[in-house]
Amino acid sequence: MKASHKKTGRGIALYAVMILVAVIMFAPIVWIFSGGFKTLTEFTTSAKIIPEKMTLENYIYIFTQSKIGLYVRNTLLLIVGNTVGTLLSSSLVAYALARLEFRGKNVIFSIIVATMMIPNIALIIPQYIMFGKIGWLDSLLPMIVPSFFAYPYNVFLLRQYFRSIPKELDEAAIMDGCSKFQVFSRIIVPISKPTFVTIGILSSVFWWNELTQPVFYINSDKWRTLTIALMTSYMYTSGNAFVINWPSIMAASSLMIIPPMILYLTAGKHLEGGIKTSGLKG
Structure with a gap:
């Protein structure tokens, strides 16, 4: 049982690290796509990922x-x-x-x-x-x-x-x-x-x-x-x-x-x- 718990723990830790790396890798891409739907005013004043008012003007x-x-x-x-x-x-x-x-x-x-x-x-x-x-x-x-x-x-x-x-x-x-x-x-x-x-x-x-x-x-x-x-x-x-x-x-x-x-x-x-x-x- 102890060996099984250790194996499960290592698996959870591995997945956690993989998810963290994925978030770090994809965060700039998400930010880029999000920024394209913002106005210049919102982009320079707000750090929110999801635009408050999405626009296609860009x-x-x-x-x-x-x-x-x-x-x-x-x-x-x-x-x-x-x-x-x-x-x-x-x-x-x-x-x-x-x-x-x-x-x-x-x-x-x-x-x-x-x-x-x-x-x-x-x-x-x-x-x-x-x-x-x-x-x-x-x-x-x-x-x-x-x-x-x-x-x-x-x-x-x-x-x-x-x-x-x-x-x-x-x-x-x-x-x-x-x-x-x-x-x-x-x-x-x-x-x-x-x-x-x-x-x-x-x-x-x-x-x-x-x-x-x-x-x-x-x-x-x-x-x-x-x-x-x-x-x-x-x-x-x-x-x-x-x-x-x-x-x-x-x-x-x-x-x-x-x-x-x-x-x-x-x-x-x-x-x-x-x-x-x-x-x-x-």
Whole structure:
């Protein structure tokens, strides 16, 4: 009986800790969704989670007064360009490192992995100067074009998965008359779907949330992304005062939270499976 009581006590304590962690994790999200339905006056004077008088004016403003369509278009262009670029380039590099034999490939892979240790922020200034000299500033090109030269982390994931595929498949396909590229496109890519989906999800979520690079490279409203709009579009001056429309920011933030959540809920199994297989095999 004592052992049973101890086990029950540990179970209750575990659930209590899990509930506490869940509350801490979800409290900011609840606050964001709640704030989107408040007026500016109530938001700045009341700390209640449930609004006293719910209003849709913040969402109406977003869809009628702000350039939400333009910002969504720019963000989607950024996501699609980077996802296509990194999947294409990273998979080709990973295929060569995993399936082909040539001198120095292990050294090349080691160098690629070593570059993962370099913080992205350390590269922004030299890249900014370089892109400025070729006239790419104030466009999406500085953020899309580099993805066509392979990202080290994605190369690592794909290489690990490609190495887990039996080489007998390559040999059989070559005996049937396939070229190296046909082996890659017709055999390796279809088999590696979980890892491709994983990289696609990670790339999409990263560029959906990315703020640092758009702030550096984009100056005009023409190419502004959602993250920049969220930071700048809901600030205005009223007389001599500088006003931040927090309820509108909360409403826009809640809308930005929804797509990544839906993406994870619909493709979460592929994401988990891709990471597990890429990390454990090879």
